[in-house]
Amino acid sequence: MKAKSPVLVVVPSYNESENIGSLIEELLATDPAIDVLVVDDNSPDGTADIVEKISGYNKRLFLIVRKKKDGRGGAVLDGFRWGLKSKKNYQYFFEMDADFSHKPSEIPAFIKHAENHDVVIGSRYMKGSNIIGWPLNRKVFSKLANIYTRFLLRIPITDYTNGFRLYKRTVLERLNFDAIEKSGYIVLSEIAFQIHLIGFGIGEIPTVFVNRQRGLSNLSVSEVTSALHSVFRLSTRRKKIRKALNLN
Template identity: 35%
Template sequence: MARTLIIIPTYNEQGNVASIVSRVRASVPAADVLVVDDSSPDGTGQLADALAATDSQVHALHRSRKSGLGAAYLEAFAWGLSRGYDRLVQLDADGSHLPEQLPTLLEAAETADVVLGSRWVPGGMVRNWPWHRRLLSRGGSVYSRVLLRLPQRDVTGGYRVFTAHALRRMDLSGVESLGYCFQIDMLLHAVRAGLSVVEKPITFVERTVGSSKMSAAIVAEAMARVTIWGLTGRNARRVAASTPTSLPRAR
């Protein structure tokens, strides 16, 4: 049976982390959970330690500072690959990604290298978003798809499954983005590495506890980076399948 690691990055998610870990454990009991905390001042890291102390399938990885979502995931990928996991899953701590949909995504990963939980394919949907947030997200995906020539519909979503094979084939040393644009960067690397990428519909739910880290400035920075990639021809560059993966050293 494939060993699965559900990665949950956190920063000031004390009000959400226990609930989301519990729901993950109920939805995929065989999977392990890794909470990656960026030294949250609200005590999220200590709560993650408490959860790990009572459940051998829950682990906590503490980072010294807040340095971006992408950096947290890259370190978590290194942690998981070094411990022999076959599938590594990205999942937000705020409840926007429903753990109850994990079995569907993991089933798709049995025949695909990368699985995207997609809001913008038939059957996908978003709940409790104002029209401008919906427009911003869809617009960002369309802009990135066109400029980078990506065939996928939801290129900015963060609910994803990567096989260990996929992560090793991708040249992660070339992932330049550590913030919001990280998701686009990772997808671009997967496609250029010739990996099979499929989208499965998900329901995305706006958080009800805590505050969103998203801002107009973050989105603007991501779109500026995508524009540079498109204009400099990075969209035409294929990542060599033989290139070994370079990841941060697991701690």
Template identity: 40%
Template sequence: MSDAIVVIPTYNEIENIDAILEAVFAQEKAFHVLIVDDNSPDGTHKRVATLQEKYPTQLFLEKRNAKTGLGTAYIHGFRWALERDYEYIFEMDADFSHNPADLVRLLEACKEGADVAIGSRYVKGVNVVNWPMNRVLMSYFASKYVRFITGIPIHDTTAGFICYRRKVLETIGLHNIKFVGYAFQIELKFKAWKLGFNIKEVSVIFTDRTKGVSKMDSSIFSEAVFGIIKMKIRSLFTKHKRNAQNTP
């Protein structure tokens, strides 16, 4: 039984799924993987089901009926993990934008005292490969904007490559999460920070996908720009306590 599980949401990742799983399972640390697939038309979930025969004790699959947002997929996966005995719960993309070799570095950061370890693109300059400049600037200044509005001391607030200790996800209360898109990433970090958890950024290199189609669109950034102000205002009227756990 592993104490660490990597939650990977998928939608039409048939071109990447074999390679990403092989890369995760090739690490020296014995990670488990949970694929949360939103009924991919390209048959990603069917391929994962077949691969479970190869990795019967390491690979798990949850298939949802429809694509209802990245945040809801992660919450589904986090709840699944919290119902089991995992101490370290990761989130990672399936398209190799996050290097599986960095999983160990994030895990080590948590074992050395961090409650949340973030694979950060911006903690040491800008570590992004193959993105067009307009997208780099949009992402970089989105994080700057979030930091300005919320006061959160994190350079890469929109990062999606993260290791959480289970107590963080238990305490946050996943039923209280408002965002369903990429702003979900910001909200979890913000709540963890407000609750006083120790957050560490680990410098990683982000490489844009070479296979498959990106899921990014303008609505993702609209949610972040306008939703963050609402989130900050709500937080002014919320008491953040760590002494009592919320239900997932």
């Protein structure tokens, strides 16, 4: 389904020069309501130069370059802040990866699902979902990380860690970005936790996740262990977060 109001797709990027150009092209062709904002952390491979060049002749493409690598989650939040302030009055906000793990062709299904939900999450763990190209150990780890997170946070979703999501404007306006502690992948759980505590309706649709074909992985072992610790910490902050959201 095509969107009836303006859409901003926020794409965090770090060393995605092999992917970013074709991703932008596909996104813009998906729906004329879509604008794209790339938030790049000064990638040494020149990702931002590619985006800048295209934005020179395409008015639906925007770029934020941050000084140094500072995590996927924080980059997305900076993108949302920018989008909320924009005169374009975006009504739908997406976040998705730059490496084609998330397919632009699935965006219309998210928009359709948003007719009945405030947030739509692309889940790799539903009937009809698939994960293509991951080794078994990564599949098992991701599944366990999701079970662990669900046990601690109790949000009724099947996929906490996939960064392919749609948020309605009203949702982002209600969140407290300043109460988000971290800046890495855990921000996905922090946002989901806030959304759940406020009581927004969360919907999930099955997604086909494709492991990156080009470019190098940004995920390090230390990031994984710190993410597990951060989920635990997040679960202990429930009261504080409720307060930051003005909930009783």
